[in-house]
Amino acid sequence: AARRVGAVTATALDVLARVFGYDAFRGQQAEIIDTVVQGGDAIVLMPTGAGKSLCYQVPALVRPGTGVVVSPLIALMQDQVDALSALGVRAGFLNSTQDGHARRQVEEAFAAGELDLLYLAPERLRVPSTLELLDRGTVSLFAIDEAHCVAQWGHDFRPDYLQLSLLHKRWPTVPRIALTATATETTHAEIARRLQLEDARHFVASFDRPNIQYRIVPKDNPRAQLLELLRTEHPGDSGIVYCLSRASVEQTAQHLVDQGIPALPYHAGLDREVRATNQSRFLREDGLVMVATIAFGMGIDKPDVRFVAHLDLPKSVEGYYQETGRAGRDGLPATAWLAYGLQDVVQQRRMIDTSDGDAAHRRRLGAHLDAMLALCETVECRRVRLLAYFGQPSTPCGNCDTCLAPPESWDGTVAAQKLLSTIVRLERERGQRYGAGHLVDILLGKRTARVTQLGHDSLTVFRVGTELTEPEWRGVVRQLLAQGLLAVDADGYGTLRLSVTSADVLTGARQVELRREVVRSRTRGPRGSA
Ligand code: ADP
Ligand code: ZN
Numbered sequence: 001a002a003r004r005v006g007a008v009t010a011t012a013l014d015v016l017a018r019v020f021g022y023d024a025f026r027g028q029q030a031e032i033i034d035t036v037v038q039g040g041d042a043i044v045l046m047p048t049g050a051g052k053s054l055c056y057q058v059p060a061l062v063r064p065g066t067g068v069v070v071s072p073l074i075a076l077m078q079d080q081v082d083a084l085s086a087l088g089v090r091a092g093f094l095n096s097t098q099d100g101h102a103r104r105q106v107e108e109a110f111a112a113g114e115l116d117l118l119y120l121a122p123e124r125l126r127v128p129s130t131l132e133l134l135d136r137g138t139v140s141l142f143a144i145d146e147a148h149c150v151a152q153w154g155h156d157f158r159p160d161y162l163q164l165s166l167l168h169k170r171w172p173t174v175p176r177i178a179l180t181a182t183a184t185e186t187t188h189a190e191i192a193r194r195l196q197l198e199d200a201r202h203f204v205a206s207f208d209r210p211n212i213q214y215r216i217v218p219k220d221n222p223r224a225q226l227l228e229l230l231r232t233e234h235p236g237d238s239g240i241v242y243c244l245s246r247a248s249v250e251q252t253a254q255h256l257v258d259q260g261i262p263a264l265p266y267h268a269g270l271d272r273e274v275r276a277t278n279q280s281r282f283l284r285e286d287g288l289v290m291v292a293t294i295a296f297g298m299g300i301d302k303p304d305v306r307f308v309a310h311l312d313l314p315k316s317v318e319g320y321y322q323e324t325g326r327a328g329r330d331g332l333p334a335t336a337w338l339a340y341g342l343q344d345v346v347q348q349r350r351m352i353d354t355s356d357g358d359a360a361h362r363r364r365l366g367a368h369l370d371a372m373l374a375l376c377e378t379v380e381c382r383r384v385r386l387l388a389y390f391g392q393p394s395t396p397c398g399n400c401d402t403c404l405a406p407p408e409s410w411d412g413t414v415a416a417q418k419l420l421s422t423i424v425r426l427e428r429e430r431g432q433r434y435g436a437g438h439l440v441d442i443l444l445g446k447r448t449a450r451v452t453q454l455g456h457d458s459l460t461v462f463r464v465g466t467e468l469t470e471p472e473w474r475g476v477v478r479q480l481l482a483q484g485l486l487a488v489d490a491d492g493y494g495t496l497r498l499s500v501t502s503a504d505v506l507t508g509a510r511q512v513e514l515r516r517e518v519v520r521s522r523t524r525g526p527r528g529s530a
Contacts, residue, residue, distance in 0.1 A: 012037060015061045016054070019087055026051050028203045033058045036141055036175050041200035043147070043191060044179045047207050048322065049301075049329035052179045056143035057117065059177075061089065065138030066115045070122055070167075071145040072158050073299040075276070077119045090114060094130070095121035111136040122149075122160035131170065139174050142167050144195065146298065147178035148318075151190040156182075156298075165196045176200070181325065182318050185391050207321070207390045211328045212336050214382040215401040216375070218475060218517050219341030222311045223255050229309060229337055230261055230289070237306035238282070241291045242323055244312035244347075252311065253291040266292035297323060303330035309337045313344035316368035317375055317389045340376050342436055342478040346494040349481070353490035373482035379407050379515055412514035415468060415476050416485065416505050418443060422461045423486075423496055424506070429459075435494040440465075440473040475517040485512065 012033045016022050025033070028044075029051055035042050036059040046052050060067025071077065077093040084091040092106035092115050109115050110133065124130045144150075150161035168176060178191055178200070192198055217225065226241065241256075243249045246267040256263035264278040282290045283302050290296060294314075308327040314320040320338070328334025352365045371389060378385050381396035381403050388394070396403050422439055426432050432454075441448050442456050445463025456462065465473060477496070480486035485505055489495040504510035 011062050012058050015058050019061060019089060020054065020058075025054075027205055029055055029058075032177070032203050033062075035201050036177050037062050039173070039175045041175055041197055042177045042203060043188070043197055043200045044177060044203045045188060046179070046181060046203070046205040047209060048181045048325040049303075050181075050205055052145075052181075055179065056141060056145075056177050057084070057089070059175075060117050060140055060143075063140035065113070065140035066110055067117045067141045067143060068134065068139050069117060069119045069143040069145060070125070070164060071119055071299075072122055072149055072156075072161075073146065074121050075279075076299045077121075080119060084117060089116050091117040091119070093119035093121075094124050095119075096123065107133055113137060122158055122163070125163050125166070126160065131166075134171070139171060142171070142174055142176045144176065144178040146180060147191045147195065148180040148182035148187050150194045151182075151187045152194075162194065165194065168196050181322060184318060184389065187318070207387055207392055208383065208394065209325060209328065210397070210399075211331055212324060212334050213399050213401075214324070214336045214386065216338045216340055216382065217401070218471070219311075219339035219344070220471065222339045222341075223252065225339050226252070226309055226311060227256075227259055227261075229307070229335075230256075233335065234307050236287045238287055238302065238304055239289050239307035239309065240297065240305060240323075240326060241289060241309045241311060242294060242314075243291065244293070246293060248311065249291050249293055253289075256289055256291065261289055262287060263289040263291050266290055266296040268293065268295040294319065294323065297326050300326060301329070302326075304332070305329065305334065306332075307335040307337060309335075309339075311339055313338070313340050313348060313376070314372060315348065315365070317371045317386065318368075320372060320375070321386065321390075338376070342474050342481070343494070345373065345478055345481040346436075346488050349488045350490060350494070353488075370482075370484070377479055377482050377515055378402065379409050408516040409513050410516050412476060412479070412512040413505065413508070413510075415465070415473075415514075416480055416512040417508075418461065418465050419473075419476060419480070420486070420498060420502050420506050422459070423498060425459060425461055426456075427497075430454075433489065433495045433497055436474060436477045436496060439496065440470055440477070443468075443473060444470060472517060476514060479514050480512070483512075485510075 016025065027050060032042055032044055032055045044052060044055055056067055056069060074095045074097060077095055081091045081093050092109055094103060094106055110118055144164055149156045149158040150164065151157060176197065178195055178197055180191065192200065241252060243252055246269045249265050249267045253263045253265040264282060266275060266278050282288050305327050308324045314323060324336035327336055348369050352362055352369065355362060355365060375382065375385050379402060382400040383397040384394050419439060422442055426434060438450060441451055442459060442462055443465030445466060447457055451457055481488065484499055485501055487497050487499040489497055505512055
């Protein structure tokens with residue numbers, strides 16, 4: 001049938017203006033909405049903040065019946081429904097936080113055709129009565145939000161998402177729209193396959209966030225570095241600080257408060273009520289810093305987050321992109337800052353080695369980490385690398401740390417050989433393995449108690465590395481680990497050993513390019529010094 005684009009868009013535009021108070025669609029919204037209104041399927045890949053919600057909310061209002069939105073963000077459903085109700089949209093949700101009475105009210109409203117939008121937690125679909133309920137009303141479309149949760153090896157996998165293909169089997173004529181802000185080629189393909197959306201139209205927006213300044217710095221004293229960032233560049237700003245562990249979330253939040261910076265903790269170990277209070281305070285008040293694990297942030301719509309700081313290395317580029325993407329949604333300048341050090345690599349490699357799952361799973365995790373490490377160690381534009389990861393070619397941005405202060409690279413072959421041969425000697429001659437700290441002490445010729453006690457000051461490699469400082473040596477270790485030229489034992493002590501490619505370095509068959517560390521300036525970051 002011929003597509004009546006003009007007519008449909010006029011209705012949609014009318015809804016956009018009348019209900020939402022906006023006068024124009026952004027980016028590909030019009031085309032997406034047009035596709036769904038006409039009954040077609042769509043896969044939408046758009047960065048956070050680009051306006052995905054309207055892509056299903058407008059068609060749900062244009063088409064007869066109720067738009068059913070599957071979303072894993074249970075904690076946000078009440079807010080979403082409240083916001084829609086304030087606009088006069090008839091919306092409800094069904095999830096596990098409700099009591100029976102509230103649930104029945106929503107179910108009756110749906111069956112009576114009195115809802116424009118119904119938000120569903122994915123686990124509701126496991127309950128047969130939910131499917132029977134959907135039969136009692138008219139479904140205008142299925143929207144599958146955070147669709148990357150269907151990707152089995154992704155960082156947000158939700159087993160319940162695998163059930164979503166049954167929606168299509170049961171209601172084959174109802175259009176479906178899958179939306180996500182995660183967009184590697186593999187995730188994209190997996191969404192299409194697992195949701196049986198092979199015939200859907202694909203809409204891929206640019207993933208560039210030009211107002212975000214990306215910076216990745218060597219970690220030495222992370223809390224002091226963070227404090228300096230906040231005081232010199234972001235005084236009084238709202239921002240998010242991500243930490244890996246719950247304990248470091250609490251300690252960091254307390255540290256900031258002690259230093260006079262208003263900060264709140266957020267992690268899955270806190271009471272539901274504390275979490276909800278902290279989240280809503282962060283959304284409503286100005287100038288609060290949320291210190292959180294990655295449990296915080298999915299679906300958070302706060303436009304004026306001026307910085308996102310990572311005190312620990314994210315596990316994947318997708319995660320990094322999503323987390324940093326929460327900065328600067330208002331389009332104004334924002335900072336994405338990450339402090340990254342040797343310990344991060346050691347810790348994450350160990351976590352992968354000891355993780356549950358089969359070898360293929362560990363390989364996948366390892367590949368995610370390697371991509372993240374490559375972004376950290378690059379001498380190229382961060383943005384170019386980031387966008388390339390999402391399959392989008394670009395040119396140097398002129399705004400990231402490597403563009404503003406291009407790092408020098410240096411020939412680290414000899415340094416690498418010194419370190420690797422120290423490991424070899426200790427292992428061959430003494431049958432022992434050590435962590436980075438002790439190895440660096442030997443290279444620098446430090447007669448620590450441990451060095452003398454073990455007699456390591458008599459090794460031929462003792463004091464052969466005085467041309468570099470201790471932080472520089474730690475940088476060498478970190479970069480060799482990142483490049484896979486060195487490995488960590490799974491013993492939990494950060495013990496270093498050779499990797500399969502170490503031999504090529506020792507024999508001189510392979511040159512080692514390293515990035516020269518910009519040792520922490522106590523003054524300002526690139527923005528201030530530029
Ligand atoms: P996403 O889900 O992609 O992260 P949202 O749907 O939450 O993004 O939209 C981000 C913000 O942009 C919201 O405040 C939304 O109201 C606003 N927005 C979306 N589309 C438009 C538009 N066409 N005109 C004006 N504002 C819009
Ligand atoms: Zn750049």
